[in-house]
Amino acid sequence: MLSVPINNTMLTMNQQDPPKQVLPPEILAPGDGAGVARPSPTPLRDQLYAEPLPEGGLFRFNEAVASVFPDMISRSVPGYTTVIAMTGVMAARHARANTAIYDLGCSLGASLLSVAKEPACQNCKLIGIDNSEAMLSAARSHLAQFPEGKLITLEVGDIADVALDDASVVIMNYTLQFVPIAQREAVLKRIRQALMPGDLLILSEKITLKDNELNRRLIDLHHDFKRQQGYSDLEIAQKRDALENVLLPETREAHFDRLKHAGFSQCDVWFQCLNFASFIAIA
Ligand code: GEK
Numbered sequence: 001m002l003s004v005p006i007n008n009t010m011l012t013m014n015q016q017d018p019p020k021q022v023l024p025p026e027i028l029a030p031g032d033g034a035g036v037a038r039p040s041p042t043p044l045r046d047q048l049y050a051e052p053l054p055e056g057g058l059f060r061f062n063e064a065v066a067s068v069f070p071d072m073i074s075r076s077v078p079g080y081t082t083v084i085a086m087t088g089v090m091a092a093r094h095a096r097a098n099t100a101i102y103d104l105g106c107s108l109g110a111s112l113l114s115v116a117k118e119p120a121c122q123n124c125k126l127i128g129i130d131n132s133e134a135m136l137s138a139a140r141s142h143l144a145q146f147p148e149g150k151l152i153t154l155e156v157g158d159i160a161d162v163a164l165d166d167a168s169v170v171i172m173n174y175t176l177q178f179v180p181i182a183q184r185e186a187v188l189k190r191i192r193q194a195l196m197p198g199d200l201l202i203l204s205e206k207i208t209l210k211d212n213e214l215n216r217r218l219i220d221l222h223h224d225f226k227r228q229q230g231y232s233d234l235e236i237a238q239k240r241d242a243l244e245n246v247l248l249p250e251t252r253e254a255h256f257d258r259l260k261h262a263g264f265s266q267c268d269v270w271f272q273c274l275n276f277a278s279f280i281a282i283a
Helices: 063-076 080-094 109-117 133-143 146-153 182-195 212-228 233-241 252-261
Strands: 002-004 011-012 100-104 123-129 152-156 167-173 202-209 265-272 276-282
Touching: 063 080, 063 133, 080 109, 080 167, 080 202, 080 265, 080 276, 100 109, 100 182, 109 123, 109 146, 109 152, 123 133, 133 152, 146 152, 167 182, 182 202, 182 252, 202 252, 212 233, 233 265, 252 265, 252 276
Parallel strands: 100 123, 100 167, 123 152, 167 202
Antiparallel strands: 002 011, 202 276, 265 276
């Protein structure tokens, strides 16, 4: 069991039904750079790993994580703000009227908020899918603060088997990395089948590099980035341990090969900051 203190309350990280923590919706601010007005300037700060924790707890997208998620992801993923802002811009170029734009592993809906403010996307169905009820509950509170939030539909589902229909854009920012590697090609094939030739997949992932020495350097730089964002060495080490065997990064080349096998005609990296890359794939 991994227990984390939040506001003097111990929350257990790997329990099925986390204790209820009532959060005022205004503290769930985006921190996402999506360009929409932020009703709350201060997202709840991620301190989930600030105190020494027993070993062996796996990272889970539970209520504790959902409560600090905007702060956690923006201080953990270098380039996150740019990726979210550009997701809307890229979607606007590919959106076809009356089709669906899916965000797979939508968390609190940052990518879809970026999409929803684009006029070219506003006549599409904007559908966010996540398999964590805790994340979707936080997303509902979060999106309710934005006028564009009304355009977004949230659905609970696993990206391994959720139905995807008649889409022109699919977004999967930092989610495939949590799916078992053996299942990833099937996920991409189902996405490809939901798209028409010329349509768009935006895929963002933590990656590894083929060269061990260079890979080590980028991991060290990522930890430097987290220190610069205010995380302590203890927080960095405990989060790394909790994500071991949960977040499974792969090389750029593995992603390119899989995208090709899944039927995408073209793909490349459109953005990379340290060991976090964003791919564009054309159906
Ligand atoms: C953002 N895209 O803010 N099916 C559905 N959802 C899943 C699955 C699955 N099999 N596995 C994990 N998730 C977001 C950030 S976070 C990335 C995405 C991170 C969900 C999980 O519940 C979580 O909400 C999300 O994918 C990953 O741009 O925390 O590093």
